[in-house]
Amino acid sequence: MIGVYISILILLAIIVYLYFTKRLSYLLKSKRKLLFKSLNKVEKWFLAGSLIATFTFSTLTNLVSSVIYELVSPNSNKEFLKIDEKQDTSIELISESNEKLDKLLKDASIDPRDIEQYLKNLPLKDGKEETNARIDEWYQARKISLEIKELLLVVTKVIFEQNEDLTNTITFLKSTGKTDFAGVLENIQKYFQEGDAEKIKQEYFSRKEKVEKENILILKQSIKSTEALFAFQQTVDLYKELILVEPTAENYFQTAYFLHKLKYFDEAANLYQKTLKIYRDLAQENPRAYLPNVAETLNNLADLHSDKNEFPQAQEKYEEALKIRRDLAEENPIAYLPDVATTLNNLAYLQNVKNEFSQAQEKCEEALEIRKKLAKENPKTYQSDVAMTLNNLAILHSEKNEFPQAQEKYEEALKIYRNLVQENPRTFLPDLAMTLSNLAILQNAKNEFPQAQEKYEEALKIYRNLAQENPRTYQPDVAMTLNNLAVLHWSKNEFPQAQEKYEEALKIQRDLAQENSRAYEIDYARMLIMGVKLFKKDKSNLKIAKGILERYQEVYSAQELLKLIRKLE
Incomplete structure (x- = not known):
């Protein structure tokens, strides 16, 4: 700093000298040639020397100061x-x-x-x-x-x-x-x-x-x-x-995220709330920098509430996150439109669970529009998101009995997944099989049996191949598809084929239930009931199913199946 002050004093002295000799106006009006001509030889040497001395002294002083500072204050920080x-x-x-x-x-x-x-x-x-x-x-x-x-x-x-x-x-x-x-x-x-x-x-x-x-x-x-x-x-x-x-916002968020993944919901929720308070306060002073963090924390907190089936709280947080992300996307669509689509999709899922189909459809359609726009610019990143959103939208149309619209969306998703499978089969074959199954269920409901059977059989082939490598993950899908095929054959009065598919599905489901009762027993009970209802199996199977379902009376699907058993008994 000393070097700077001395340099300023030298420059001020030059300006004062030019002022009193009535030549400062040349400098102010950028008439450097006239100024130079007006100076005698001694003045030229004096001014040039002063400027050189100013620059040299300032540089050396700063350099020496830096060296002294480094010696006195080590650079550990x-x-x-x-x-x-x-x-x-x-x-x-x-x-x-x-x-x-x-x-x-x-x-x-x-x-x-x-x-x-x-x-x-x-x-x-x-x-x-x-x-x-x-x-x-x-x-x-x-x-x-x-x-x-x-x-x-x-x-x-x-x-x-x-x-x-x-x-x-x-x-x-x-x-x-x-x-x-x-x-x-x-x-x-x-x-x-x-x-x-x-x-x-x-x-x-x-x-x-x-x-x-x-x-x-x-x-x-x-x-x-x-x-x-x-x-x-x-x-x-x-x-x-x-x-x-x-105790920073970043550390609270990272800890909450980790605990959330481990299903320590209460501790994670508490830390997300602390994170949210800090980011809200920071966003008051600098919204551009911290509003994205507010939205991200709200979205994660909503995910946590959704995981705990706390749907009103989840919806409140999703909607606030969505509002913030919409505002951010207006200023910077490239950065924030993907986040808008993600939050819309999360809200649609939540509203679908709550049977709010119209609101869910509205959110899904907006998410689809955004993702299609993004996929035009960057298909490799966003095409799979487009297909997933189409599949979700088709499910919503199906639940509202809007079958033509559902079929249109399934077929569009199917076309995208077939293309993606060509590039990356391991990642997208499960998605392709899922969409084939969904479309087959729809066609079966419309009594389009040949088309439904074709889709089921293609899905079954994919799931069997996947299950050879990873039975724990894909055997449940094999059982589900076999079960659906059994129902289809039964609808066509093809009873031997129906019986064959049902027996294979039942065996897989029984094995799964023995391995992981909590995850698969309800599905096993459902299949036992179906055997009595469609294939005239012994009614003792109803007693087995009832014993299973009574252990899960808090689960809605178990309650509905128990009602069905009472009708069949």
């Missing part, structure tokens, strides 16, 4: 800011990775908590090649399905990338003299490579009373490591510690 930003970004990326893993987890039909056990039996410390070889060995020996193999390959890829990031961070810290901090991260890396989440957690808590800034960075690195290892209990403990030592 700059280093921490750099690492801290990397840590925050990494936590967000882990959450994004987990979102992408959701579909793989669903396809593999596995509880995320079970992944930790698989990881403990993998030779992670021996490197990527050894780990991938072990995963392939398990698959070849039929110890895991193809879906679980793909899931483990993705999870371990994230782990090895994170291990590399840790190595780079440790190297950086050592180069800047932060050997103590680097040593702690080396311990975390060692436990990370061993897959020992509990020791990672203990490493953080053993240093809890140390320098606060370093401590938070170690905590965030510990969260990344335990989350990548699918060690959920340790990750929960560390997230809870994070919001104690650094």
